[in-house]
Structure formats: structure tokens, C-alpha cells
Amino acid sequence: MEVGRLPISTSRRGKLLSAGYTTLASLCSASPSDLARDIEVSEGEAIEILKIASHTSRLDGSNGSLAAVNVGAQTAWDMLHEEEFSARITTSCLDLDNILGGGISPKEVTEIGGVPGIGKTQLGIQLAVNVQIPIHCGGLGGKAVYIDTEGSFMVERALQIAEACVEDISEYSARLRKDFQVDQVKMHPNNILENIFYFRTCSYTEQIALVNYLEKFITEHKEVKVVILDSVTFHFRQDFGDMALRTRLLGGMALKLMKLTKKFNLAVVLLNQVTTKHTEGSFQLTLALGDSWSHSCTNRVILYWNGNERCAYIDKSPSLKSASAPYSVTSRGIRNSASSCKRIKMM
Amino acid sequence: MANKDINQMGLPKWITNIFTARNITTAKEVLSLTEFQLMELLDVGLADVTSAVAHISEVVCPPCQTALLLMEHRVRNENLAGHLPTRLKGLDEALCGGLPFGVLTELVGPAGIGKTQFCLKLSLLASLPENYGGLDGSVIYIDVESKFSSKRLIEIGMKSFPEIFHMKGMAKEMAGRILVLRPSSLSEFTESLHEIKVSLLQHQVKLLIIDSMAALVLGESDYGGPRQHPLGWHVSFIKSLAEFSRIPVIVTNQVRSQIRDAVCKYSFQAQSCAETKDDTARYDSHLVAALGINWAHAVTIRLVLEATSGQRYIKVAKSPMSPPLAFPFCITSLGISLLNDDGVELTGLEISTITCQGQNDVLNIDGERLWG
Incomplete structure (x- = not known):
């Protein structure tokens, strides 16, 4: 209610306060010309201030009624319903999907970390392809934004994975066609590549700028259902002296990404690197970027070597129980660990 | 783009x-x-700040490409679709054509395994004329350990590509394209990197080799620990060099022995850790790459060169496109060559371990000492 809370510039705020306008109520009763005279600004500026003030007071004024508070809010029951019916992005590995509750969840930020060569980028490319599985096959039929900070995105590899995915889709719809006489247009791997929007960022400034810009980009490309950031770490890890600044920038970026997931109902997948941490007299592996960063993501999945097997472990999640599942990286992409079960998971 | 002047942004x-x-x-x-x-700083309202930041972000953020355009662009504009073939058939197939342009490829292995031999061969390949399958460009070879041998280079050239090297003047021309730099300290290296950036644009440089990255850091700090930070700047600079000039960059890395305590696990693996520690009492031969995990994240392709019971192997330890394959190889007067092109697919961690057992150190080439 205080004028001090209005989103206006410091000098204008100062003028308002010194002229005695301390509450929104006092502003609302002032006419633009009075205000302009009192605080010695042009009438245009006065109108602008009044507009902001009346907007703010409308928000505040509605405090009394419960219904108005609920603008943008949902009941837990509605949320449950929505979550149950929203399709998830399959990882193409049944075991991994199972522990993830069906795949990567839209509307959430998922962080995936692991040692070099464990398959983070592979999983990233796989998700960028899988998000395009058509709706009639149980996918999302969306598009993907792939942000490459490390230069490790290999288009040849994306093509391999896309080819495998197309084969699986046509096999699946061939089985479906017995029931529905729908003749689907056959997807082509090139269509899949065409729907991956690739950005290459070369510095952390570009990374932040891109995250800021994504909101506009996705408004123009509403079909985007997944944003993959590979990796969130790289630019923030090299040559970054001011740790407080780093934490703040990362926190801001995470908030913006989280806003995106809610606004556009899409999944954000952040890939992270690992670092060694000295605790209790021994070195332990942990995901990079520090402790405050680890609060930023909704889900955290760690990929690790368990003996000779690649495994994924749910390190943090508000809804899933911590569990681990084996997976493997094949020439066709991410698949189940057991070689017998190679079929892509649909539905 | 990041340092672009705000005056030029059309605000x-x-x-x-x-x-x-x-x-x-x-x-x-x-x-x-x-x-x-x-x-606070600009003394303007929220709406103006928001729109200014949005505008600046849009100008600064990199352009969007679809993956399809990216692929078509590469196929159309670059020799061999953006790959430097190593002429090791199996390896080239696994890597979809060779060492890709624009990214870092790392060779890691114990001393004397053949890293430098591989580098020499690669620098020849890049300098060969295009009709012989080369890139027809110059090579910058940063030789930190002073192991570059021009005599050996010519020998490999003579034996592997006799049709070119026996042509009059060709040996001179080929060798003339390879520029060797010998920085003696990290700061000198840093300086030469800046110069390289300029010369990449001026000359037709098609390959950058740094042999070895580890020696630069090991020479500087007197005690090892997890060395992560000294190379932070260099890593991103070299990566951006590779990226903007679209050339392959080869770096080599040394090995060190694993310290027992440093067997790293995640905290949630703590229990299984205790069990495994007892039954793996073979730490003596356990080697790891000298530069730490941060470095390992930065390289796109990691090739491990190792020796197991007298046989040398080259393993694709990290690669976005290749399955984990191991190829037996040997070093002859032709340089490095594979014994077979099929490769063995390895499962699990085996692909990234580095062993050095029973390597026959005395490998004579024409009665001379072996080449490191």
C-alpha cells in the first residue's frame, strides 16, 4: 500500500514521498494536473504514475475476496487431474521412465548430471527427438529447443537417433493401423531435425540473454515442449571469479526457466557436470555449481557408473521416491540396459 | 556479442x-x-527496465538454427562434411568420418604409448593436398614437451604417402606447412594462443595440435591436487577457437596414478563404496588422466591409448556418436596403424580406464629409439 512499493524510478518515488503522497489512497484521489504540480513533473509522467498506482491498488484491494486471490491459482485436485493426463517425454528406456514416473515431466525443471562420457548429451539429444513422437503414439508431438553451451551437440548423432525413432514410430503405428484405418504420413528423420531449434552460446552473457529471450521465442513457437540446456555449467565454471555474482545469476536464470515451464507447459532439462568435493577426509563426487544451485531444480537425476553398468539415480524430487535404474547407450540412442528389450516405450 | 556496445543496439x-x-x-x-x-542505478521505472533488458537480450542472444539447417550447411560447405579422417579405417567409421571440426579431441595415455606419433600423422594428413584426401592447409603444432621430431615426421610421410613425398619438392612443401611452437611456460602459451587466433584467420590453418596440455600445468604447480582452475580460461578459449574457425583441435593429456583416497563416488553410493574397496586391491596399475574432471567435461571426444598385456589399444572413451569401441594398434615406421578395423565393443567402465601393463618399451624403428 505504500508508495515506496510502486515499480517506479527512485527519483519519482522520492518526489512523491516528499510531496506527502505516502499511501496509494492519497494518490488515487489526486488528479493528474494536481499531481504534476505537486511533484513538479510533466502531466504525462503524472498520468503514468497514476496508472501504475491504480493498477497496484487494484491488486491490493482485491485482497478481501477469496476468489480474486485465486487468480492463477489451482486447487490441488485440479492439479492432480492435470498431472495425470499430461503426457511425459519418454527417455526411450523403460526402466528409466518407470523411476521417473513415466518420463520427463512437463511443467518441471529437471537437472541431469554425471561424469564425462556417461551419456548426458546423448540423453539430451534423445529427449529432443522423443518430444516429437506424435500424439497418436503417446508422445507430445512438440518441438525442442537445444541450447548448446559446450559445442558437443553432434548433428550426425541426432540424425542416427532420429532415424531409430522414426523406425520405432512406424513399427508402432503399423500395429495400430489394424484398429484405426488411419494412414499416417510417414515421418522423415529430416522432419525431426527440422524441429530441433539449436542455439550455440559462447559466453555466460549470451546464455543469460538467451534465457531472457526464450520467453519471446516460445511465444512465437508454441509447439516447443522441451528446452534442453547442455550444459548449464560450462560458462559458469570456467574463469568465473566472483562466486556471489555467479550464485545470483544462476538463481535468476533458474527462476526464469521455472517460469517458462509453468507458462508454456513445457519441460526444461538442465545438464550439469560433476566436481569433486572434499568431505570427511575423502573426495566425493557431486554435481557442480554448489549447494545453493542444488535448490534451484525441481528434480535432480544423477547418472553414474554402477560397476559396469550405467545407472540413473533420482537424487531429488518432490514426487518420486529415490530409486535407481540401469540404462544403456546404444547406436540407436538411450535404451534399456537389457539388450532384449529394445522397443521404444510408447503410451 | 556479449561485449557489444549498448549504443549500437537500437534502444x-x-x-x-x-x-x-x-x-x-x-x-x-x-x-x-x-x-x-x-x-535504482538508472532511475527509471520497471516497465522501461524490463523492455530494455528484453531488447538487449534479444540482440545479444545467438541466432537460432534448426538441426537440419546445421547439417545441410556442414555437408555443403566443408570438406568431408566437417571431419578430418585419421586413415584408421575402423576409428573413422566409429567417429562418422574422422575427427570432427570445431571441437576438442583429446588423446590420453601413458608415456611412450604413441600419442605424439598419432599427432605427427594427423598433422601430415591435414597438410596433404585435397586430391590425396587431406585438408590442404597449414597446421599449428604447439609442442610443449619438445617431442616433435621433424625427422620422424618426414619418415612417416615417406613411408605412408610415398607417391607424394617422392615428388620433387613436395616433402619440403608438406613439412613447410607445419608450424611448430615451443612455449616454455603457461604464460608464454597464453600469449601464443592470442597470436594463434589472429593467424588462424590469416593463414589456411586446418588443424591445431597441443601436445601436451597436461605438461603446461604440471610444469607450473609443484604439487598435484585436483587441478581444476589454472586452465579454466584456456579451456574456454581453445574451445571457442575451434568453434569459430571450424577446425579440429587435438590436445594430448598425460596420466598419473590414482591416489587411493581419490576413488570418487557420489555420497549416495557410500555403502557400496566400502564393499568394493576391499576386493579391488589392484590399485598399483590404476592410472587416470592427469587433468581433472573439469577438463574431461570440456573435451568432446576422448581417445584413450593404453597397453594391456603387451598389446596397445586405442579406445573411444568419450564420444557423442561412437559406441565404446577398442581397437588394437601398433606403431610402425608408417606411424600408427590399426591391427583390425572391427574393434571390440567394451561394456561399462572398462572403456575409460587406462592401463599400462607389459608394454614392450623397446620398439625399434630402423635401429633407433622409440618415439614418445
Whole structure:
């Protein structure tokens, strides 16, 4: 209610306060010309201030009624319903999907970390392809934004994975066609590549700028259902002296990404690197970027070597129980660990 | 782009002037501040700050390409679709054509395994004329350990590509394209990197080799520990060099023995850790790459060269496109060559371990000592 809370510039705020306008109520009763005279600004500026003030007071004024508070809010029951019916992005590995509750969840930020060569980028490319599985096959039929900070995105590899995915889709719809006489247009791997929007960022400034810009980009490309950031770490890890600044920038970026997931109902997948941490007299592996960063993501999945097997472990999640599942990286992409079960998971 | 001047961004004149007056000149500075801080600093309202930040972000952020365009562009504009073939058939197939342009490829292995031999061969390949399958360009070879041998280079050339090297003047021309730099310290290296950036543009440089990256750091610090930071800047600089000039960059890395305590696990693996520690009592031969995990994240392709019971193997330990394959190889007067092209697919961790057992150190080439 205080004028001090209005989103206006410091000098204008100062003028308002010194002229005695301390509450929104006092502003609302002032006419633009009075205000302009009192605080010695042009009438245009006065109108602008009044507009902001009346907007703010409308928000505040509605405090009394419960219904108005609920603008943008949902009941837990509605949320449950929505979550149950929203399709998830399959990882193409049944075991991994199972522990993830069906795949990567839209509307959430998922962080995936692991040692070099464990398959983070592979999983990233796989998700960028899988998000395009058509709706009639149980996918999302969306598009993907792939942000490459490390230069490790290999288009040849994306093509391999896309080819495998197309084969699986046509096999699946061939089985479906017995029931529905729908003749689907056959997807082509090139269509899949065409729907991956690739950005290459070369510095952390570009990374932040891109995250800021994504909101506009996705408004123009509403079909985007997944944003993959590979990796969130790289630019923030090299040559970054001011740790407080780093934490703040990362926190801001995470908030913006989280806003995106809610606004556009899409999944954000952040890939992270690992670092060694000295605790209790021994070195332990942990995901990079520090402790405050680890609060930023909704889900955290760690990929690790368990003996000779690649495994994924749910390190943090508000809804899933911590569990681990084996997976493997094949020439066709991410698949189940057991070689017998190679079929892509649909539905 | 990040350091682009705000004056040039097409913002409304009045707000550009305010930015200038507050001495905020680059996008980097603006994007490092929160909107609230900007409001305080610039003395303007939230709506103006938000739209200015959105505008700056849009100008600074890199252009969008679809993956399809990316692929078509590469196929159309680059020799061999952006790969330097190693002429090791199996390896080339696994890597979809060879060492890709624009990324870092790392060779890691114990001393004397053949890293430098591989580098020499690669620098010849890049300098060969295009009709012989080369890249027809110059090579910058940063020789930190002073192991570059021009005599050996010519020998490999003579034996592997006799049709070219026996042509009159060709040996001179080929060798003349390989530029060797010998920085003696990290700071010298840093300096030469800046110069290289310039010369990459001026000359037709098609390959950059750094042999070895580890020696630079090991030479500087007297005690090892997890060395992560000294190379931070270099890593991103070299990566951006590779990226913007679209050439392959080869770096080599040494090995060190694994310290027992440093067997790293995640905290949730702590229990299984205790069990495994007892039954793996073979730490003596356990080697790891000298540069730490941060470095390992930065390289796109890691090739491990190792020796197991007298046989040398080259393993694709990290690669975005290749399955984990191991190829037996040997070093002959032709340089490095594979014993078979099929490769053995390895499962699990085996692909990234480095062993050095029973390597027959005395490998004679024409009665001479072996080449490191």
C-alpha cells in the first residue's frame, strides 16, 4: 500500500514521498494536473504514475475476496487431474521412465548430471527427438529447443537417433493401423531435425540473454515442449571469479526457466557436470555449481557408473521416491540396459 | 556479442543516454544486474527496465538454427562434411568420418604409448593436398614437451604417402606447412594462443595440435591436487577457437596414478563404496588422466591409448556418436596403424580406464629409439 512499493524510478518515488503522497489512497484521489504540480513533473509522467498506482491498488484491494486471490491459482485436485493426463517425454528406456514416473515431466525443471562420457548429451539429444513422437503414439508431438553451451551437440548423432525413432514410430503405428484405418504420413528423420531449434552460446552473457529471450521465442513457437540446456555449467565454471555474482545469476536464470515451464507447459532439462568435493577426509563426487544451485531444480537425476553398468539415480524430487535404474547407450540412442528389450516405450 | 556496445543496439535514444551516463556500456554489465538494481542505478521505472533488458537480450542472444539447417550447411560447405579422417579405417567409421571440426579431441595415455606419433600423422594428413584426401592447409603444432621430431615426421610421410613425398619438392612443401611452437611456460602459451587466433584467420590453418596440455600445468604447480582452475580460461578459449574457425583441435593429456583416497563416488553410493574397496586391491596399475574432471567435461571426444598385456589399444572413451569401441594398434615406421578395423565393443567402465601393463618399451624403428 505504500508508495515506496510502486515499480517506479527512485527519483519519482522520492518526489512523491516528499510531496506527502505516502499511501496509494492519497494518490488515487489526486488528479493528474494536481499531481504534476505537486511533484513538479510533466502531466504525462503524472498520468503514468497514476496508472501504475491504480493498477497496484487494484491488486491490493482485491485482497478481501477469496476468489480474486485465486487468480492463477489451482486447487490441488485440479492439479492432480492435470498431472495425470499430461503426457511425459519418454527417455526411450523403460526402466528409466518407470523411476521417473513415466518420463520427463512437463511443467518441471529437471537437472541431469554425471561424469564425462556417461551419456548426458546423448540423453539430451534423445529427449529432443522423443518430444516429437506424435500424439497418436503417446508422445507430445512438440518441438525442442537445444541450447548448446559446450559445442558437443553432434548433428550426425541426432540424425542416427532420429532415424531409430522414426523406425520405432512406424513399427508402432503399423500395429495400430489394424484398429484405426488411419494412414499416417510417414515421418522423415529430416522432419525431426527440422524441429530441433539449436542455439550455440559462447559466453555466460549470451546464455543469460538467451534465457531472457526464450520467453519471446516460445511465444512465437508454441509447439516447443522441451528446452534442453547442455550444459548449464560450462560458462559458469570456467574463469568465473566472483562466486556471489555467479550464485545470483544462476538463481535468476533458474527462476526464469521455472517460469517458462509453468507458462508454456513445457519441460526444461538442465545438464550439469560433476566436481569433486572434499568431505570427511575423502573426495566425493557431486554435481557442480554448489549447494545453493542444488535448490534451484525441481528434480535432480544423477547418472553414474554402477560397476559396469550405467545407472540413473533420482537424487531429488518432490514426487518420486529415490530409486535407481540401469540404462544403456546404444547406436540407436538411450535404451534399456537389457539388450532384449529394445522397443521404444510408447503410451 | 556479449561485449557489444549498448549504443549500437537500437534502444530508444533517451535510455541509451542514461546507460551511457551511468557508465554501463556493455550487454554483459546489464545482464549481470537484476532489474531492481537497474531501476535504482538508472532511475527509471520497471516497465522501461524490463523492455530494455528484453531488447538487449534479444540482440545479444545467438541466432537460432534448426538441426537440419546445421547439417545441410556442414555437408555443403566443408570438406568431408566437417571431419578430418585419421586413415584408421575402423576409428573413422566409429567417429562418422574422422575427427570432427570445431571441437576438442583429446588423446590420453601413458608415456611412450604413441600419442605424439598419432599427432605427427594427423598433422601430415591435414597438410596433404585435397586430391590425396587431406585438408590442404597449414597446421599449428604447439609442442610443449619438445617431442616433435621433424625427422620422424618426414619418415612417416615417406613411408605412408610415398607417391607424394617422392615428388620433387613436395616433402619440403608438406613439412613447410607445419608450424611448430615451443612455449616454455603457461604464460608464454597464453600469449601464443592470442597470436594463434589472429593467424588462424590469416593463414589456411586446418588443424591445431597441443601436445601436451597436461605438461603446461604440471610444469607450473609443484604439487598435484585436483587441478581444476589454472586452465579454466584456456579451456574456454581453445574451445571457442575451434568453434569459430571450424577446425579440429587435438590436445594430448598425460596420466598419473590414482591416489587411493581419490576413488570418487557420489555420497549416495557410500555403502557400496566400502564393499568394493576391499576386493579391488589392484590399485598399483590404476592410472587416470592427469587433468581433472573439469577438463574431461570440456573435451568432446576422448581417445584413450593404453597397453594391456603387451598389446596397445586405442579406445573411444568419450564420444557423442561412437559406441565404446577398442581397437588394437601398433606403431610402425608408417606411424600408427590399426591391427583390425572391427574393434571390440567394451561394456561399462572398462572403456575409460587406462592401463599400462607389459608394454614392450623397446620398439625399434630402423635401429633407433622409440618415439614418445
